[in-house]
Amino acid sequence: MDSIIIKPKDKREFNFFVELANRLGVEIKTTGDYLDEELLNDMEKNKETPYIEKEEVLKTIQNILNEDQAGYTK
Numbered sequence: 801m802d803s804i805i806i807k808p809k810d811k812r813e814f815n816f817f818v819e820l821a822n823r824l825g826v827e828i829k830t831t832g833d834y835l836d837e838e839l840l841n842d843m844e845k846n847k848e849t850p851y852i853e854k855e856e857v858l859k860t861i862q863n864i865l866n867e868d869q870a871g872y873t874k
Contacts, residue, residue, distance in 0.1 A: 808814040821828040 806817055808817055818828060
């Protein structure tokens with residue numbers, strides 16, 4: 801089913817639409833709810849990746865920084 805996005809002009813109008821949706825028995829989600837779900841999904845997916853030592857990450861960052869400096873000329 802398609803969704804709609806309603807952008808209320810103020811908190812009072814927001815509360816009106818929430819109350820209306822509740823009375824109609826319609827499921828509502830705020831953008832905050834959506835972002836929280838996306839973050840949780842990303843965190844769950846990230847748990848499945850292999851563990852990498854802190855030193856390896858720092859070494860890679862340092863290599864990237866050194867590459868950028870090598871191409872720099874005044």
